[in-house]
Amino acid sequence: MKYISTRGTAPVLSFEDAMLSGLARDGGLYVPETIPALSVDQIAAMEGQSYEDIAFTVMRPFVGETFSDQEFKDIIARAYSGFGHDARAPLVQLDQGHFLLELFHGPTLAFKDFAMQLIGQLFQTALSRRGERVTIVGATSGDTGSAAIEAFRGLDNVDVFIMYPHGRISEVQRRQMTTPQESNVHALAMDGDFDDCQARLKDMFNDFEFRDGVRLAGVNSINWARVLAQVVYYFSSAVSLGAPHRNVSFTVPTGNFGDIFAGYIAKQMGLPIEKLVVATNQNDILHRCLSGQGYHKGDTVPSISPSMDIQVSSNFERALFDAYGRDGHAVAQLMDELKAGGFEVSQGAMQVLQEHYSSGRASEEDTSATIKKALAQTGELLCPHSAIGVKVAQEHRVAGTPMITLATAHPAKFPTAVDAASGVHPPLPPRMDDLYDRSERVTRVPNDLAALMDHIRENIRS
Numbered sequence: 001m002k003y004i005s006t007r008g009t010a011p012v013l014s015f016e017d018a019m020l021s022g023l024a025r026d027g028g029l030y031v032p033e034t035i036p037a038l039s040v041d042q043i044a045a046m047e048g049q050s051y052e053d054i055a056f057t058v059m060r061p062f063v064g065e066t067f068s069d070q071e072f073k074d075i076i077a078r079a080y081s082g083f084g085h086d087a088r089a090p091l092v093q094l095d096q097g098h099f100l101l102e103l104f105h106g107p108t109l110a111f112k113d114f115a116m117q118l119i120g121q122l123f124q125t126a127l128s129r130r131g132e133r134v135t136i137v138g139a140t141s142g143d144t145g146s147a148a149i150e151a152f153r154g155l156d157n158v159d160v161f162i163m164y165p166h167g168r169i170s171e172v173q174r175r176q177m178t179t180p181q182e183s184n185v186h187a188l189a190m191d192g193d194f195d196d197c198q199a200r201l202k203d204m205f206n207d208f209e210f211r212d213g214v215r216l217a218g219v220n221s222i223n224w225a226r227v228l229a230q231v232v233y234y235f236s237s238a239v240s241l242g243a244p245h246r247n248v249s250f251t252v253p254t255g256n257f258g259d260i261f262a263g264y265i266a267k268q269m270g271l272p273i274e275k276l277v278v279a280t281n282q283n284d285i286l287h288r289c290l291s292g293q294g295y296h297k298g299d300t301v302p303s304i305s306p307s308m309d310i311q312v313s314s315n316f317e318r319a320l321f322d323a324y325g326r327d328g329h330a331v332a333q334l335m336d337e338l339k340a341g342g343f344e345v346s347q348g349a350m351q352v353l354q355e356h357y358s359s360g361r362a363s364e365e366d367t368s369a370t371i372k373k374a375l376a377q378t379g380e381l382l383c384p385h386s387a388i389g390v391k392v393a394q395e396h397r398v399a400g401t402p403m404i405t406l407a408t409a410h411p412a413k414f415p416t417a418v419d420a421a422s423g424v425h426p427p428l429p430p431r432m433d434d435l436y437d438r439s440e441r442v443t444r445v446p447n448d449l450a451a452l453m454d455h456i457r458e459n460i461r462s
């Protein structure tokens with residue numbers, strides 16, 4: 001299996017190299033050259049299997065020669081052993097034909113753990129075999145960073161630096177990043193918003209001297225291995241509702257477009273998905289774009305669903321690549337226009353996008369009202385991101401096709417917003433209830449590329 005860049009000019013890489021490098025050297029994102037299909041029988045055989053067995057079937061064709069079957073099985077087993085639910089991704093019913101896929105039973109209580117725990121094991125296995133070390137730098141709107149730190153803390157061949165927007169993430173998110181005491185963990189509070197963090201990260205990857213000097217590796221959702229890990233729960237949940245013999249639809253609270261793009265990959269592999277619904281908060285660039293209004297940056301407005309406060313949705317580039325017939329040159333041009341503020345999507349590409357994706361948005365009031373209503377009607381306490389999904393899903397349901405809404409975080413990760421909406425203060429699960437007592441370690445950094453690169457060079461362990 002070979003991986004190519006969405007901008008067409010970076011070297012073609014193996015799974016292992018695409019995973020370890022993250023962003024392609026032409027500024028693009030790696031995608032598989034072809035998407036392997038699973039047969040109806042292979043999908044049907046997943047019924048009743050463990051999450052780990054389904055994960056092996058779904059991901060194995062993408063990994064190629066990088067790991068042996070047994071090595072890959074062991075990696076999967078270790079990745080999900082720390083989850084607080086034996087089903088890993090349990091499905092609960094909200095209403096007739098409407099189901100909630102709970103993706104928040106991992107160690108940091110958000111769906112990012114599904115990918116990051118796997119990536120930690122993949123990196124460790126590959127790097128120790130090569131006798132190499134890397135510096136992981138990540139940008140986070142809250143959940144990616146905590147999941148990355150949890151996955152890489154204490155690993156010998158990795159230093160991990162995470163930039164988050166100072167003052168714009170929840171206290172639980174912050175504490176999950178600042179309380180680990182391992183010396184390879186570095187939390188950086190940046191003066192700026194998430195788009196600034198993400199832009200500085202891209203700048204570092206495009207500075208080849210720095211990139212090669214510190215052996216920079218990326219684990220943001222641009223990393224193909226992360227998207228791949230997320231394809232699995234589309235299969236496990238759809239099969240439990242009757243796929244491949246029955247169609248299903250999904251609604252996905254969306255920010256960087258990684259999670260929903262994984263659903264699109266599942267569909268390409270043969271899972272009968274009828275609709276993939278993008279749900280956004282008031283930062284609705286994706287909803288506007290999918291409604292035919294072009295892709296134009298606005299200012300990011302902070303919301304009660306901070307993990308979706310994004311204007312430049314990095315994985316959307318992968319969707320555009322397919323929509324433009326895999327023309328890397330066309331994508332590179334759009335991305336140049338985006339630097340200057342935005343671009344229009346061609347009519348042909350728009351048609352392809354709308355064939356696969358629908359979209360909706362939820363205001364702050366909609367989000368709070370949905371948290372309150374879902375609690376009253378189902379007893380389910382939703383986090384604000386999941387509530388956005390539930391609200392938009394209700395608007396897109398079609399009789400006869402089950403709708404699965406992805407619950408992306410545990411309500412206890414956003415207690416202030418959940419309490420204000422519902423009057424119920426969601427407690428942390430017992431396994432992490434001392435989080436508020438642990439001491440914090442963090443460095444305040446400016447939104448300045450040179451200063452950031454200096455800080456990282458000086459703090460890498462050798």
Ligand SMILES: *Cc1c(COP(=O)(O)O)cnc(C)c1O
Pocket residue numbers: 110111112143144221253254255256257258259260307308385408409
């Ligand atoms: C990251 C995140 C999202 C958005 O996921 P994308 O893959 O960036 O679209 C939604 N909800 C929560 C809780 C998240 O952490």
